[in-house]
Amino acid sequence: MAMAALRREGRRFAPLISPRPITAVRSSPIVPTHEYEGPIGVRHISTQVVRNRMKSVKNIQKITKAMKMVAASKLRAVQTKAENSRGLWQPFTALLGDLPSVDVKKNVVVTISSDKGLCGGINSTSVKISKGIYKLNSGPEKETKYVILGEKAKAQLIRDSKKDIELIITELQKNPLSYTQVSVLADEILKNVEYDALRIVFNKFHSVVSFVPTVSTVLSPEIVERESESGGKLGELDSYEVEGGETKGEILQNLAEFQFSCVMFNAVLENACSEQGARMSAMDSSSRNAGDMLDRLTLTYNRTRQASITTELIEIISGASALEG
Amino acid sequence: MTLNLCVFTPNRIVWDSEVKEIILSTNSGQIGVLPNHAPIATAVDIGILRIRLNDQWLTMALMGGFARIGNNEITILVNDAEKGSDIDPQEAQQALEIDEMHNLACLFVNVK
Numbered sequence: 001m002a003m004a005a006l007r008r009e010g011r012r013f014a015p016l017i018s019p020r021p022i023t024a025v026r027s028s029p030i031v032p033t034h035e036y037e038g039p040i041g042v043r044h045i046s047t048q049v050v051r052n053r054m055k056s057v058k059n060i061q062k063i064t065k066a067m068k069m070v071a072a073s074k075l076r077a078v079q080t081k082a083e084n085s086r087g088l089w090q091p092f093t094a095l096l097g098d099l100p101s102v103d104v105k106k107n108v109v110v111t112i113s114s115d116k117g118l119c120g121g122i123n124s125t126s127v128k129i130s131k132g133i134y135k136l137n138s139g140p141e142k143e144t145k146y147v148i149l150g151e152k153a154k155a156q157l158i159r160d161s162k163k164d165i166e167l168i169i170t171e172l173q174k175n176p177l178s179y180t181q182v183s184v185l186a187d188e189i190l191k192n193v194e195y196d197a198l199r200i201v202f203n204k205f206h207s208v209v210s211f212v213p214t215v216s217t218v219l220s221p222e223i224v225e226r227e228s229e230s231g232g233k234l235g236e237l238d239s240y241e242v243e244g245g246e247t248k249g250e251i252l253q254n255l256a257e258f259q260f261s262c263v264m265f266n267a268v269l270e271n272a273c274s275e276q277g278a279r280m281s282a283m284d285s286s287s288r289n290a291g292d293m294l295d296r297l298t299l300t301y302n303r304t305r306q307a308s309i310t311t312e313l314i315e316i317i318s319g320a321s322a323l324e325g
Numbered sequence: 326m327t328l329n330l331c332v333f334t335p336n337r338i339v340w341d342s343e344v345k346e347i348i349l350s351t352n353s354g355q356i357g358v359l360p361n362h363a364p365i366a367t368a369v370d371i372g373i374l375r376i377r378l379n380d381q382w383l384t385m386a387l388m389g390g391f392a393r394i395g396n397n398e399i400t401i402l403v404n405d406a407e408k409g410s411d412i413d414p415q416e417a418q419q420a421l422e423i424d425e426m427h428n429l430a431c432l433f434v435n436v437k
Contacts, residue, residue, distance in 0.1 A: 084337045091333070091400040095366065095393055179335035179404070254368055258391055262402065265335050 047308070050301040054294060061290035067118070068283035075208070075276035081177070082205060082269040088262040089216070104196035104223055106145075107137045108166070110189070110264070111157070112202040112271045113150035115170060120278035122203045122271075123152040125213045130157070130201050133215065134164070147189055149268070166193050173272065179265050186261035196223050198260060202267040203274035209281060211274035216267060218260045221252035326360040330376065332385065332401045339385070339406045340376075347399065348375040349392055358394055365394045369403060384409035 111130045113123045130153070134144045147167045148154050154168050167189060175181065198218040203211040330347060332340040348357045350372030356365075369390050376383045390403030 081336070085335055087331070087333045087338050088335055088402060091331075091393055091402060094400075183404075251366070251368055255366070255391060258402070262335065 045304055047301060047304050050297060050304060054297045054301065057290050057294050057297060061287050061294065064283045064286040064290065068280050068287065071276045071279040071283065075273060075280065078177075078269060078272045078276060079205070082266070082273045085262075085266045085269050089259070089266050092259045092262065104219075105142055106194060106196045107133070107142070108145050108147060108189075108193050108195040108198050109133050110147045110198060110200045110267075111149065111153045112200065112267055113148070113153035114271070114275040115151045115173060116275075117152065118279060118282060119275045120282040122211055122213075122274050122278045123150070123156070126201050126203060127153050127156045129213050129215065131161075133199055133201070134161070145193065145195075147193060149185075172268065177265075177268060177272065179261075182265040182268055183261040186257070186264050190257060190260065196220050200263060200267050202271040203278075205270045205273035205277060208277045211278060216263050218256065218263055221249060221256050224252055224256070225249075326397065328358065328360055328397050328399055330399045330401070332374070332387075332403065332406055334403055334406050339408070344376050344378050346377040349401070350374070350387075351392075358399060360397055362394050362397075364396070365392075367392050367394075369401060374401070374406075386412065 109130045111126055113126050130146065134146075137144045144164065145166045146157060146161060146164050147169075148157060148165060149169045149172055151170050154170065157165060169185060197220065200216045200218070202214060202216075204214040206212055327343040327345060328347065330340055330342065330344045331338070346357065346359050348355055349367075350356075350370055351367045352370045355372075356367075369387055369392050371389045372387060374385045374387050376385065386407045386409070387401070387403045388405040390401065392399065392401045
């Protein structure tokens with residue numbers, strides 16, 4: 001839209017710069033064919049319009065700069081929490097292994113996204129991956145369900161996968177994230193959804209400019225038993241003597257629940273970090289674009305101003321010379 | 326031979342260094358762990374973890390979780406943990422009294 005406006009302004013100047021006499025330009029038949037706002041007979045865009053545009057672009061630049069700084073400070077706060085929570089799920093992976101390729105009947109995809117927008121493409125990538133997992137795991141006797149955390153994924157997934165959504169949870173970040181809150185959430189999910197494998201999709205925070213979409217898999221205890229019999233990483237589980245309860249199954253159940261809530265906690269924190277980082281870079285590029293646009297508009301403004309001054313002078317001079325001679 | 330002990334809570338890493346021996350409290354009783362213990366995965370009750378470094382015992386309060394003992398590596402994941410030296414007895418006593426009063430008040434409400 002900005003480019004179209006500039007083009008219109010450019011075309012308006014063409015008759016002035018051309019070698020045609022001024023009087024011809026005044027009543028030039030070319031003028032009506034230009035599409036511009038303003039009554040026919042006005043030869044140049046009013047500087048008022050350009051000045052208004054410049055003011056609004058400058059305001060946008062200020063707002064996006066402020067949003068970037070806010071996102072930077074929020075990022076610092078969440079980043080330390082996320083790094084501390086990383087140590088939580090590593091022992092689970094060491095004990096049980098991470099098997100994304102496990103073949104199960106009932107998959108549940110937990111998509112974690114943000115509530116607010118203006119954060120770049122992270123929510124779209126999460127949704128894309130969730131849909132990909134859904135496609136991968138669809139087939140006879142297999143079913144995949146969604147559990148959605150966050151408004152943005154809800155908006156995107158509700159459009160075409162409405163019947164597969166089990167649970168939607170929004171406004172997660174209203175209160176500062178704590179483990180108790182997430183474990184309550186995890187409990188809710190485990191109660192309401194039957195699953196063989198839970199796949200949590202989130203954006204892992206590697207650095208301020210890199211957010212990698214990741215999938216963490218948490219298996220239900222029955223599948224863990226099944227896989228441990230078939231050997232591999234989980235086979236080592238049998239070498240551990242499991243204590244602390246009535247039966248091994250009960251311990252594995254508790255372990256699976258604990259694992260799920262730990263992994264969820266880490267996933268939610270990492271996603272929050274990625275959201276702030278993505279918002280920082282989106283707002284940064286937005287302020288830079290606004291700056292560029294402001295430069296172009298300033299040039300246009302100056303040209304307009306100088307053109308109007310030139311026409312004033314020429315009118316005066318030609319009027320004076322007409323009087324004399 | 327020393328054991329490498331890591332105690333994690335969701336918010337922070339409470340302990341990550343080498344120890345000589347630990348005493349862990351599970352729901353089937355207290356177990357002592359020395360170097361070269363057999364591999365065990367167990368649930369940890371709300372209780373006290375005792376750590377021995379060179380003949381000096383340290384205590385830590387754990388709020389329940391899981392423990393995994395591998396080849397001389399112990400990983401304990403708990404909901405919350407506090408080092409004994411960080412606990413102020415006065416504060417703890419006050420918190421205890423407040424909780425007891427709170428429990429009594431809840432009883433009253435229920436009875437009504």
